[in-house]
Amino acid sequence: MSCTGAGLRAQLLGAALVGAMGAADAASTSQHYCDRDAPLTARQQDRLLRFAAAVRDELDASNHALALIARSGLDLSRFDQRYSHAGVSLQLSSNSPWSVRQLYYACDEQRPRLFDQGLAGFVFGGDNPASGFVSIVLLPPAPARALERAALDNAGVLQLLGASYSANAYAFGLRYQNCNQWVAELLATAWGGLAASPGLRAQAQQWLQAQHYAPSVIELGSHWLMFAAGFMPWVHLDDHPEADRLALRFRISMPASIEAFARQREPDARRVELCHTEQHIVVRHGWTPIDAGCVPGAGDRVITFD
Numbered sequence: 001m002s003c004t005g006a007g008l009r010a011q012l013l014g015a016a017l018v019g020a021m022g023a024a025d026a027a028s029t030s031q032h033y034c035d036r037d038a039p040l041t042a043r044q045q046d047r048l049l050r051f052a053a054a055v056r057d058e059l060d061a062s063n064h065a066l067a068l069i070a071r072s073g074l075d076l077s078r079f080d081q082r083y084s085h086a087g088v089s090l091q092l093s094s095n096s097p098w099s100v101r102q103l104y105y106a107c108d109e110q111r112p113r114l115f116d117q118g119l120a121g122f123v124f125g126g127d128n129p130a131s132g133f134v135s136i137v138l139l140p141p142a143p144a145r146a147l148e149r150a151a152l153d154n155a156g157v158l159q160l161l162g163a164s165y166s167a168n169a170y171a172f173g174l175r176y177q178n179c180n181q182w183v184a185e186l187l188a189t190a191w192g193g194l195a196a197s198p199g200l201r202a203q204a205q206q207w208l209q210a211q212h213y214a215p216s217v218i219e220l221g222s223h224w225l226m227f228a229a230g231f232m233p234w235v236h237l238d239d240h241p242e243a244d245r246l247a248l249r250f251r252i253s254m255p256a257s258i259e260a261f262a263r264q265r266e267p268d269a270r271r272v273e274l275c276h277t278e279q280h281i282v283v284r285h286g287w288t289p290i291d292a293g294c295v296p297g298a299g300d301r302v303i304t305f306d
Contacts, residue, residue, distance in 0.1 A: 044129040047305055051276040052120040054283065054303060055134050058272050059098050059119075065091045066148045068137040068183070068262060069100055070255035074127045079218050082133055082289070083255035086183045088151045089119065089136070101151055103182040105165045105234065112165040112177065114157060131294060136272040137259055143191060143266055150190035159200040160185050166236040171215035171253045172205050173239040180253040184208060184215075187258070191265065213261050216254035223248065263287070280304045 040048070059067060066088060073084035087102030095116035102122075106113045117125075126132040139147065150156055162169075162177030169176040171184070188194065188204035188211075197203070220226050226237070226248055237245060244251060263269050273284045275294035281303040282296045296302050 040124075040129055047276065047278065048124055048129060049120060050303075050305070051132070051134075051274070051281055052123040054281050055123060055136070055274055056098055056119055058136060058274065058283065059089060059091070062136075062138050062272075064138050064144060066139070066144050066151065068139070068258065069122070070135045070259070071122060071126055072133040073125075077292070081216065081218075081254055081256060083135060085125070086180045086255040086258055087117075087122070088147065088183065088186065089122075090116075090148065090151060092148075092152070101157070103161065103177070103179040105167075105179075111163075112161060114161055114182075131275070131277050133273065133275040133290070133294070135255065135259065136274075137262055138270040138272070139262065140266055140268050146193075147187065147190040150186055153196070156189060156196040156200070157186065159196045159198070160189060160204065162201065165234060166239065167232075167234045168218070168236065168240075168250045168252055170239040170241070170244075171213075171251050171257075172209060174201055174205070175239040176236055177201075178253065180255060180258060184213065184253045184258055184261070187261070188213075208261075211261075211265070214257060215251040216257040218250040218252055218254075220248040220250070278305070 068086065069089040070083040070086040072082055076082070076084060085102070087100040089098050089100050091097055093099035093101065093116055096118050098119045099116045100119065100122045101114065101116050103112055104115050105111075123132070123134065138144075160182055162174070162182070164176050165178065166176030167178055169178040169181050171181060177185075185201055185204035185208070188207040189200065192204070192207040192211075194200060194203050194207065226245065240250060259271070263271075270285070271287050273290050275282050275290050277294045280294070280296075282290055282294050283301040283303070284290050284297070284299075290300070291297065
């Protein structure tokens with residue numbers, strides 16, 4: 001399960017597919033984004049479970065109670081994005097240790113929900129069982145405790161849940177919300193000391209702007225893509241500033257922008273990145289990304305699949 005039941009694919013690459021086919025086919029084409037994923041083979045399930053176990057081992061070894069966590073989905077490299085979906089992994093989750101508290105779009109109900117998903121399920125939510133990436137950001141004690149308190153405050157996190165979902169929600173708009181924007185606003189609530197209230201989302205966004213939070217800039221580079229995006233059921237244009245629409249860009253909260261903001265505020269934050277192929281798992285400590293294709297570098301730990 002991901003941001004929409006299909007993550008950012010409904011927003012970007014989905015729009016590209018619809019654009020290629022023509023707007024008349026948009027509704028029927030986009031419907032598959034809420035379909036069930038194809039069943040995994042036993043070997044694929046085994047590899048993903050071992051990958052999830054490696055992620056859990058890193059969290060256990062961190063001596064932290066909370067981590068920002070993100071995973072990859074469909075290939076977004078054309079938009080310079082590796083990760084599409086972020087959440088907060090909590091050791092003391094009431095669901096199971098290290099469950100990921102996150103926003104997702106419930107396709108059947110056609111509304112956004114908050115969900116505590118087990119770590120294995122979070123990893124299984126990627127779009128490609130043959131390869132995938134997970135990023136873990138470990139915060140210093142004080143900001144980590146503040147974020148943990150905010151994340152476990154059920155009343156507060158529900159105050160941050162927007163009523164309407166859009167995969168490409170404008171980062172400083174209240175009309176819609178995507179999964180990563182909920183995480184960004186949770187950070188603002190925690191680190192800005194904001195109290196739960198009906199206007200909490202507005203306060204959180206004001207705080208983020210005051211703290212120079214910079215959302216990810218998605219350059220569409222095509223008028224046709226912008227036009228096609230309007231036919232996707234989880235993509236909206238009416239919340240984006242006119243200047244951005246004319247420039248063929250979206251400013252969206254993405255895992256990359258959330259991690260950059262956390263690092264900007266907390267230079268001592270640590271990062272662990274893991275990836276897997278059909279042959280191995282790579283574990284890297286540090287802020288330098290693993291090479292595309294999950295190619296290990298010097299100092300990386302490699303776990304080989306049998």
